[in-house]
Amino acid sequence: MMIPVRCFTCGNVIGEHWEEFKARAREGEEDPAEVLDELGVDRHCCRRMMVSHTDLVDVVSPYQ
Amino acid sequence: MADDFDVEVVTRDDRSARLLVRGLTPAVANGLRRTMLSEVPTFSIDTVRFVENSSVMFDEMVGLRLGLVPLTTPLDDYEVGESATLALDVEGPATAYSGDIETSDDLVQPADENVPIIELKEGQRLEFEADAVLDTGKEHAKHQGGVAVGYRHLQRVTVVGDADEFDEEEPNILRGVIETEDGELVHTEEFDADLTNRHPGKELEIEDVPSAFVFHIESDGSLSVDELTLRAVQSLRDRADELAEKVAV
Amino acid sequence: MSYKCSRCKRDVELDEYGGVRCPYCGHRVLLKERAPDVKEVSVN
Numbered sequence: 001m002m003i004p005v006r007c008f009t010c011g012n013v014i015g016e017h018w019e020e021f022k023a024r025a026r027e028g029e030e031d032p033a034e035v036l037d038e039l040g041v042d043r044h045c046c047r048r049m050m051v052s053h054t055d056l057v058d059v060v061s062p063y064q
Numbered sequence: 065m066a067d068d069f070d071v072e073v074v075t076r077d078d079r080s081a082r083l084l085v086r087g088l089t090p091a092v093a094n095g096l097r098r099t100m101l102s103e104v105p106t107f108s109i110d111t112v113r114f115v116e117n118s119s120v121m122f123d124e125m126v127g128l129r130l131g132l133v134p135l136t137t138p139l140d141d142y143e144v145g146e147s148a149t150l151a152l153d154v155e156g157p158a159t160a161y162s163g164d165i166e167t168s169d170d171l172v173q174p175a176d177e178n179v180p181i182i183e184l185k186e187g188q189r190l191e192f193e194a195d196a197v198l199d200t201g202k203e204h205a206k207h208q209g210g211v212a213v214g215y216r217h218l219q220r221v222t223v224v225g226d227a228d229e230f231d232e233e234e235p236n237i238l239r240g241v242i243e244t245e246d247g248e249l250v251h252t253e254e255f256d257a258d259l260t261n262r263h264p265g266k267e268l269e270i271e272d273v274p275s276a277f278v279f280h281i282e283s284d285g286s287l288s289v290d291e292l293t294l295r296a297v298q299s300l301r302d303r304a305d306e307l308a309e310k311v312a313v
Numbered sequence: 314m315s316y317k318c319s320r321c322k323r324d325v326e327l328d329e330y331g332g333v334r335c336p337y338c339g340h341r342v343l344l345k346e347r348a349p350d351v352k353e354v355s356v357n
């Protein structure tokens with residue numbers, strides 16, 4: 001649905017970096033690993049939150 | 065406990081720090097870590113009154129997300145249990161961000177401004193009023209000010225000689241902070257956590273430095289690392305004093 | 314109780330005789346609207 005506010009494992013706030021990550025690594029051409037390094041998302045628990053996330057608001061919004 | 069602790073700052077910025085503390089027992093080190101997580105209070109949204117929520121998420125789901133947004137906490141102005149009021153009103157098409165939240169007290173603000181709360185489509189609207197309560201991590205994990213607070217032994221790396229010429233070149237992975245022979249503190253990230261990068265072809269001896277701990281402290285932004293640490297130490301001291309007082313005959 | 318017809322999107326009042334059916338278009342799928350009062354949610 002929406003990116004979780006915090007990392008499930010360590011509790012670091014990751015929602016903060018989502019939009020930039022999406023713009024640069026998903027829609028842009030940059031290497032996700034480099035973008036995450038630059039954003040300061042260092043731990044692999046936080047990185048998987050970003051890498052494995054899918055926005056589903058567009059998918060569910062017709063059913064309201 | 066009679067001796068003073070010797071504290072050295074390895075790295076420090078507003079939200080994360082590495083501190084080397086000498087003269088600690090493991091019990092005190094762990095006590096400090098636990099205190100940082102569970103005894104230092106921070107603000108967090110506790111009750112939400114939804115005026116309108118026509119977004120794709122349920123009230124409870126939005127409420128849960130709001131609870132996790134870190135809020136800056138002026139600890140001098142509030143007591144545990146006191147609250148501040150926040151409000152948000154966003155109409156789609158737009159995304160409601162944590163930065164859109166308005167607060168009754170300027171000192172209680174969302175620590176991060178770009179956390180998406182919910183994406184709103186045409187005609188959808190989110191309006192609520194919320195109470196943020198000052199409480200401790202013991203009460204609910206959303207009140208924890210520290211994130212990934214931990215410690216490791218300081219490790220001393222000494223070169224004892226050259227490695228045997230026909231020894232297999234295996235990586236020698238070490239995490240945390242090391243102390244070199246001349247007392248310099250180096251984080252292992254500087255040589256990619258592999259000692260063979262730093263001392264190629266050498267035989268090394270690694271030992272834990274007794275009663276020296278390197279704390280890694282990260283804050284979610286509700287408090288600065290300095291304040292988090294100092295408040296934790298204060299809380300630990302207060303409770304130790306209280307215990308001493310109650311146990312005394 | 315107020316409902317909304319999922320096909321013609323009009324507000325529908327149900328009574329005990331008419332059965333579950335939109336009186337305007339005959340559609341049988343009705344959606345219950347969110348109550349207009351403020352809802353308090355505790356976050357924990």
